[in-house]
Amino acid sequence: MRRPHRLLLAVLGTASLLGTAACGASGQAADDDARKLATPVTVDHRFGTTTIETVPERIVTIDLQWTDVMLSMGVEPVGYSVDTFMPETRVPWQRLPSGATALSLTDGVPVEQILALDPDLVVVSFSLTDQETYDLLSARVPTIAGPPAAEEVTPWQELVRTAGKILDETDQAEQVVSSVEEKVTATAAELPGLKDKTFVLAQYVVGDGITAVADDADGSSIFFQQLGMTMLPAIRAEGEKAGKARVQLSTERVDLLRSDLLAFLINGGDESDLADLPGFGKLPGTVALLDYPTIVGLNTPSPLSLPYSLTQLRPYLDTAAAA
Numbered sequence: 001m002r003r004p005h006r007l008l009l010a011v012l013g014t015a016s017l018l019g020t021a022a023c024g025a026s027g028q029a030a031d032d033d034a035r036k037l038a039t040p041v042t043v044d045h046r047f048g049t050t051t052i053e054t055v056p057e058r059i060v061t062i063d064l065q066w067t068d069v070m071l072s073m074g075v076e077p078v079g080y081s082v083d084t085f086m087p088e089t090r091v092p093w094q095r096l097p098s099g100a101t102a103l104s105l106t107d108g109v110p111v112e113q114i115l116a117l118d119p120d121l122v123v124v125s126f127s128l129t130d131q132e133t134y135d136l137l138s139a140r141v142p143t144i145a146g147p148p149a150a151e152e153v154t155p156w157q158e159l160v161r162t163a164g165k166i167l168d169e170t171d172q173a174e175q176v177v178s179s180v181e182e183k184v185t186a187t188a189a190e191l192p193g194l195k196d197k198t199f200v201l202a203q204y205v206v207g208d209g210i211t212a213v214a215d216d217a218d219g220s221s222i223f224f225q226q227l228g229m230t231m232l233p234a235i236r237a238e239g240e241k242a243g244k245a246r247v248q249l250s251t252e253r254v255d256l257l258r259s260d261l262l263a264f265l266i267n268g269g270d271e272s273d274l275a276d277l278p279g280f281g282k283l284p285g286t287v288a289l290l291d292y293p294t295i296v297g298l299n300t301p302s303p304l305s306l307p308y309s310l311t312q313l314r315p316y317l318d319t320a321a322a323a
Helices: 006-010 064-072 111-116 131-138 156-166 170-190 222-226 233-242 271-276 292-299 305-322
Strands: 036-045 048-054 059-062 079-081 101-103 121-124 198-205 209-213 246-249 261-267 286-289
Touching: 036 156, 059 064, 064 079, 064 121, 064 156, 101 111, 111 131, 156 170, 170 222, 170 305, 198 271, 198 292, 209 233, 233 246, 261 271, 261 292, 261 305, 286 305, 292 305
Parallel strands: 059 079, 059 121, 079 101, 198 261, 261 286
Antiparallel strands: 036 048, 198 209, 209 246
């Protein structure tokens, strides 16, 4: 059985859009080896704060969100983590530089391998969860970790704008945000029937249970809201009751998936495993059974993944809008 993606299990789990920015492993020219930022940038994260005083030129990106964000800003990371659960063709929306080092997270964040790349910045969204590993990295290189709660996903817009400040490219960051949001806004305009329709983003981990996003403020929920949709109140209530952005449900709670649009992954199996979910075949709304990359692109959205996942989801959005 295929083991689930760590984020999808624990908390649910390219070419640049606009050319090149002023730094990156490909070596755009800079006035100095360490170009000072006019104003230091301080980023809050689960282990405290990290202050960046110079524009980084050798960046290691851990987790797809940050890799996509840097690629969208024209920055080629010197090292990046790989998602081993992606198809053999790898992430369908990414094209990574051949000279960058692929890092496996199978045994945790590989501190020694990262430090051997001589980075001047390490950025992580969810895979860095323990203080000891953070301390080992941050003692040698400025390290930005993820949000305080491990099950939360940071809105991609926030990551892009943070990157813009760190790279001293705030105007480009706004262009990246606008270019993606325009696609979402255009879809919402083309499908006015989506307004006020309910959505659920969830997965069934075969042999385990159902996990669903249950927080309106989570980075994965914003996309659906920008389409005019609203989270199914019953799921939101479960999240509020548990105090978590993502909730674990038993296979008997298919009633909590009765939304107008269900974006769903069968994680570790196939459609035959839906027999484990009593009543799933009788759900009244539009059920979008999506593949792993598409769900990842929605669950941990980025400026590169969202356009891809939007294209894959569009036929189901059309159906839901017309219902």
